[in-house]
Amino acid sequence: MSSYLSIENVDKVFSRGAIATKVLDNVCLKVEKGQFVSIIGHSGCGKSTLLNIVAGLTNATSGGVLLEDREVNAPGPDRAVVFQNHSLLPWLSAYDNVRLAVDKVFGKTTTRAKRHEWTMHNLDLVQMTHAKDKRPGEISGGMKQRIGIARALAMQPKLLLLDEPFGALDALTRAHLQDQVMKLQERLGNTVMMITHDVDEAVLLSDRIVMMTNGPKATIGEVLDVPLRRPRDRIALAADPIYLECRQRVLQFLYERHRYVEAA
Numbered sequence: 001m002s003s004y005l006s007i008e009n010v011d012k013v014f015s016r017g018a019i020a021t022k023v024l025d026n027v028c029l030k031v032e033k034g035q036f037v038s039i040i041g042h043s044g045c046g047k048s049t050l051l052n053i054v055a056g057l058t059n060a061t062s063g064g065v066l067l068e069d070r071e072v073n074a075p076g077p078d079r080a081v082v083f084q085n086h087s088l089l090p091w092l093s094a095y096d097n098v099r100l101a102v103d104k105v106f107g108k109t110t111t112r113a114k115r116h117e118w119t120m121h122n123l124d125l126v127q128m129t130h131a132k133d134k135r136p137g138e139i140s141g142g143m144k145q146r147i148g149i150a151r152a153l154a155m156q157p158k159l160l161l162l163d164e165p166f167g168a169l170d171a172l173t174r175a176h177l178q179d180q181v182m183k184l185q186e187r188l189g190n191t192v193m194m195i196t197h198d199v200d201e202a203v204l205l206s207d208r209i210v211m212m213t214n215g216p217k218a219t220i221g222e223v224l225d226v227p228l229r230r231p232r233d234r235i236a237l238a239a240d241p242i243y244l245e246c247r248q249r250v251l252q253f254l255y256e257r258h259r260y261v262e263a264a
């Protein structure tokens with residue numbers, strides 16, 4: 001049986017002048033519908049490059065990506081991306097930022113009234129209806145990320161791609177937003193691929209953690225299943241032996257077997 005998302009033998013070479021660097025080497029990964037998968041690895045190993053290939057923003061040099069058996073070779077609304085630094089349009093309100101995406105995806109198939117309702121529904125999912133008329137410059141970093149998530153969810157993508165979505169936030173906002181994303185995932189059952197540097201975040205949120213070796217020629221070193229039941233509670237998990245074991249496995253991979261070496 002074929003998988004929902006299939007990353008097949010992906011290589012990526014970046015060339016500058018006569019110098020070619022193979023960043024990704026034979027990356028293979030299968031993700032089932034509804035799974036939350038995190039990609040973790042040291043800085044510069046190629047996580048964003050891999051996510052960009054899945055998003056269709058970058059082409060693989062060889063190999064490819066199939067989503068529901070269709071080849072990905074360009075960006076599309078079936079794959080919504082949330083970046084570390086919000087990518088909202090600064091001149092539009094929170095509502096209009098979400099509405100723009102809703103109109104783009106559903107403009108030809110649903111009425112204005114339904115699109116308004118859907119926009120409000122998605123703002124409500126991330127608890128942002130109170131700030132719907134504010135522009136990005138008038139709200140906090142965490143609020144901006146929540147609008148970015150609402151915009152992505154509103155597109156009803158087959159795949160939600162999160163590129164360090166909490167990376168620029170302070171620890172408390174980050175924890176709050178992680179909890180919200182976890183609740184949304186339990187409620188909506190999205191298929192998610194998230195890039196992170198944070199071991200605790202990976203264990204807390206994921207069904208599977210994909211650990212990448214260091215670049216160049218980075219590849220998937222190990223995939224860890226996280227058999228923690230949902231709903232998950234960060235306080236209770238802090239002393240859970242399965243949580244601690246998963247955390248330990250990722251830490252060992254990153255800091256013992258694939259230690260980060262600073263480029264000269």
Ligand SMILES: Nc1ncnc2c1ncn2[C@@H]1O[C@H](COP(=O)(O)OP(=O)(O)OP(=O)(O)O)[C@@H](O)[C@H]1O
Nearest residue numbers: 014015023041042043044045046047048049050215
């Ligand atoms: N467009 C590009 N042209 C040339 N080299 C690139 C390009 N994009 C990325 N690279 C290189 O590819 C490697 C992987 O970069 P990438 O951003 O995918 O890593 P990462 O694991 O996401 O890093 P970080 O965790 O620091 O964000 C790096 O050495 C980077 O310099």
